[in-house]
Amino acid sequence: MTGEWFTETLHPAVAQRFRVEKVVYRDKTEHQDLVIFENAAFGRILALDGVIQTTTGDEFVYHEMLAHVPILAHGRARQVLIIGGGDGGMLRRCLMHAGVEKVTMVEIDRSVVDLCREYLPSISDGAFDDPRTDLVIADGCRFVKETDQRYDVIIVDSTDPIGPGAVLFTPEFYADCKRCLTPGGVFVNQNGVPFLDEGEQPRTYAKLRVLFRDVWAYGAPVPTYYGGLMTFGWASDDPALRALPVEEIRRRFEAARIETRWYTPELHAASFAVPRLVLDILER
């Protein structure tokens, strides 16, 4: 594969490709086909079942927006649950919040964690060794069905709704997540790119609306999630959490003393202003 091109197989009608400078690791794990390779523009890239998951070059955009927005909006999150997130980038961002006492991360594939720790260490940057980390190797869908723990923020950092990630887009899974949230808790999930995953998105929002008083979307453009704006699902029973004045978000952010490369309080507030295309999907 070295010297060749890696062509992503996510969308039937379009594909993006990356030149492979070097294959770092390739294996078929118990759950999926895993490859880590180097690319001159994006650094080290992890792909699972032919789909780009993360790159050392742009991971900060996705991880900062999917972690800091719900945690700062919540304002007093102590217990955080991550479903998926094997590379550890989400875990690292959650642990930056001093008020967070424990982050439980439920990842189905131990190989993703082990190989990312070895070959993409900058993404987790020691987060797996933090005493506040509770790593559980299990199916996230099963975990939320069986646990009696409660969480202030639940972040679903999953693969797309194919392969092992498909169960993380079902009404049963969303209902179990709702049950696992403390009152005032926030649920967020990666919800694809509206231009290319249009079918996936309305189904997510409609399923969440049955369970939560406030369901919305926010977004970020992640270069290697091809197709423009990536959207995140947002669900809570408190509509005020996504309408905080920017001054209050700034106060919380400054108090948290977190260093970011993408997230700003202004961007946080603005990210809930979604394009008409996404409003139409939300209203369906």
Ligand code: SAM
């Ligand atoms: N940011 C990425 C994206 O949008 O493509 C997701 C990255 S993260 C590496 C996705 C992780 O979800 C993978 O490590 C995969 O093993 C994990 N995963 C998939 N299905 C799962 C399930 N049912 N339970 C727990 N983890 C799951």
